[in-house]
Amino acid sequence: MARSEVRPTVEEVALAEEQIVAQSKRIDFFLTEYSVELLAQKVRDGEYVVPDYQREFTWDERRKSRFIESLIMGLPIPFIFFWEMPDGRLEIVDGSQRLRTIEEFVYGGLQLGELDPLTHLSGFRFDDLPESRQRKIKNRSVRGIVLNEHADEAARFDMFERINTSSMIANNAEIRRGALKGPFLDVVTELANSPLLAQLAPLPAKTRRERGYEELVTRLFAYGDGLAEYRDRPADFLFAYSKRMNSAFAADPTLADSYRQRFNAVLNFVSQNFPFGFRKAEKSTTTPRTRFESIAIGVDRALAEQPELADRSADGINVASWISLPEFQEITSADGANAIKRLRGRIDYVKNKLVGHGDD
Structure with a gap:
């Protein structure tokens, strides 16, 4: 590059x-x-x-x-x-x-x-x-x-991750799972095994074994709940968020069902309106993380702003009018992917398109 x-x-x-x-x-x-x-x-x-x-x-x-x-x-x-x-x-x-x-x-x-x-x-x-x-x-x-x-x-697990960058060690999702056992991560693990998620967002076998779906589910909730504490370091942000949500789920067990419903609403909407799910093409066997983030979190925020979107027809939503545009391909590229400006940009792009039903 x-x-x-x-x-x-x-x-x-x-x-x-x-x-x-x-x-x-x-x-x-x-x-x-x-x-x-x-x-x-x-x-x-x-x-x-x-x-x-x-x-x-x-x-x-x-x-x-x-x-x-x-x-x-x-x-x-x-x-x-x-x-x-x-x-x-x-x-x-x-x-x-x-x-x-x-x-x-x-x-x-x-x-x-x-x-x-x-x-x-x-x-x-x-x-x-x-x-x-x-x-x-x-x-x-x-x-x-x-x-x-x-x-x-977070500092300790960050050090572990950096020291072992070239070794066969636990990745971020695995480390969070081991270091932060709790009810929120239990729900994340449960949802990561969703057959519909696997269908809409295929991942290579190695990525699946390394808890790749748990990473995607965690990012959906963490970024969807707000980026006020995000400082261009996804590992730190997701660690702190998971720790905080473990405590919140323990204090209020009803949160688990609300997050399950939110997750299912996003997947159902994507299934009904996005021709290739989270994939770039019909026969893609992998799902770029930036593309998943833009679509999943954009949909999550759009549904929060306009719940009635869930009842509109696919023709009315008209995802096909913008999903293949060079503009969308550019904002979901990996260049500077974790910078807050790029992260917000790709999420807001999808949300604004959905809320505006594809119109600029």
């Missing part, structure tokens, strides 16, 4: 600097070092807290063996990230697999697989090593970064 020749304005530079300062204040930390022996003991004794979203993602035997081989060889081990909880315990922000592998090797009888270059250690357990080597391994230190108790949940 070619870089724009337009330089940022003074106001845009100021906003960028304000955002940097605000985000930097969320992270306060200190450095520390722990011996392998101490880390193994603390994991064994349950002194570290492992968030739910990290428990489901475990290394295979080959990766465990390779990690222990690196440890024995004295190769640098990446930082372990902790959060110091208000009660003084440490929650593992990143590094639970390394810590659990260390504990399993020192205390759990982990047998090493095929190694290279330490081929003669293949098949060894910790107890098979001479005491001198055991002591040397236990004495090795692993560096840690401890976030203080003021780092909020």
Whole structure:
């Protein structure tokens, strides 16, 4: 993609600097070092807290063996990230697999697989090593970064996400699901399994496995309820929204049915009026997120403003008059997709077309 020749304005530079300062204040930390022996003991004794979203993602035997081989060889081990909880315990922000592998090797009888270059250690357990080597391994230190108790949940999961950008780890929807269990996310999971949603918004198998439909449903509700707190960071916004809505659903159980009705109203309207659902074409096997957002949330807001739209005929709504226009294709492109201006623009475009029944 070619870089724009337009330089940022003074106001845009100021906003960028304000955002940097605000985000930097969320992270306060200190450095520390722990011996392998101490880390193994603390994991064994349950002194570290492992968030739910990290428990489901475990290394295979080959990766465990390779990690222990690196440890024995004295190769640098990446930082372990902790959060110091208000009660003084440490929650593992990143590094639970390394810590659990260390504990399993020192205390759990982990047998090493095929190694290279330490081929003669293949098949060894910790107890098979001479005491001198055991002591040397236990004495090795692993560096840690401890976030203080003021780092909020969103900051911690954001750090986990960034550290693991290139790894096979939980995505945003999976992390929210693990970190923020509650009645709102239960409803999101329920609606994400809607057959009509799958029909209108097909997703690749990999995206489905990674809770892609839960991400779409969450965005429908979060963006549909308002963007006043949105700061061009979808992950932070959706995390804070889900946490808040869990509390709201717990306080008022009737909200669950109202959100189900709202979701079904959007899907039924799209089914009746949009020739390809949320897809670009009839035979499309995937649904661009920006296109889903523009249509789903635009419909949601249009129905809130004019409920009688649900009773109009498809000819009266006349989606075909604008859905294929270059203008709509442009506003649903991925370029700058998460910027608030682009997000509002694509949502308002669909809402205004529906409220005006396709007329400018």
